[in-house]
Amino acid sequence: MDLSLLSDLNAEREARRAAIVVTELGTGAQRLVREAEIGGDPLAGELAERIRTGRSGTIERETGPVFLNVHVPPVKLVVIGAVHVSQSLAPMAREIGLDVTIVDPRTAFATPERFPDVPVIAEWPQDALPTLGGLDRYTALACLTHDPRIDDQALLPALRAECFYVGALGSRRTHAKRVERLAGAGLSREAIARIHAPIGLDIGAVTPAEIAVSILAEIVAELRRERRRAP
Incomplete structure (x- = not known):
């Protein structure tokens, strides 16, 4: 994971805000989607569902499989x-x-x-x-x-x-x-x-x-x- 992405993820964890790391399995490209940003993301529906359930997993897209690593604050x-x-x-x-x-x-x-x-x-x-x-x-x-x-x-x-x-x-x-x-x-x-x-x-x-x-x-x-x- 890129150090700047990890730093941003840790900041969300520290603030007790949910976030998802989106990884394109074919290329290894990663990006961080903060909970407040989900509405404007191309994967908005899937990301919102993953935040709701707290479950990570792989989804299939036309461009290839994508892994969604969900980070939700502990209750x-x-x-x-x-x-x-x-x-x-x-x-x-x-x-x-x-x-x-x-x-x-x-x-x-x-x-x-x-x-x-x-x-x-x-x-x-x-x-x-x-x-x-x-x-x-x-x-x-x-x-x-x-x-x-x-x-x-x-x-x-x-x-x-x-x-x-x-x-x-x-x-x-x-x-x-x-x-x-x-x-x-x-x-x-x-x-x-x-x-x-x-x-x-x-x-x-x-x-x-x-x-x-x-x-x-x-x-x-x-x-x-x-x-x-x-x-």
């Missing part, structure tokens, strides 16, 4: 709240390949002993989230503290960053109050409607572990939306 899960549900959710999420971080300013809960294999940041979300490289559409956010002073400070930037999944713990009555607060903070009703609340698929979950299963299932369902069976 990360930011959990707001070092609670019992989080203790079950974190290891399960790691098991399916998510990059998990716990954020909670309450130092009595946010300890390495309670989350031995997961990064824990004992700071307020507005201070902690920028240190994670920001939020983006490859990020899932789960707010589990049930404390608006903490959760709201994570929901605001997550919705503005268009995270692919945003969920929040709480009853419908609690969420109705949350909607009013977020609207008062300047978010549109359309943006607020993206919050999954009450969080998790409705599977009748009762225990913290069961609630964690329902949350993780909902995250996967959103991540793989295009692959889900039609009802």
Whole structure:
């Protein structure tokens, strides 16, 4: 790979932006297509599909075979709240390949002993989230503290960053109050409607572990939306 192309690719990776290296197998010629440039590319349809699925592969063209090497940022899960549900959710999420971080300013809960294999940041979300490289559409956010002073400070930037999944713990009555607060903070009703609340698929979950299963299932369902069976 040409060094300038590799440098450009690394820059996209560092910025957590998707990109595809297009290689003409007959000639070895390569070019980098950034996600923002796909719409104007001759292979726009195929490139968009590859970005959506995250799968590399070879396609046939009249001029010969072309290999599409897809580079998509790893999916990360930011959990707001070092609670019992989080203790079950974190290891399960790691098991399916998510990059998990716990954020909670309450130092009595946010300890390495309670989350031995997961990064824990004992700071307020507005201070902690920028240190994670920001939020983006490859990020899932789960707010589990049930404390608006903490959760709201994570929901605001997550919705503005268009995270692919945003969920929040709480009853419908609690969420109705949350909607009013977020609207008062300047978010549109359309943006607020993206919050999954009450969080998790409705599977009748009762225990913290069961609630964690329902949350993780909902995250996967959103991540793989295009692959889900039609009802």
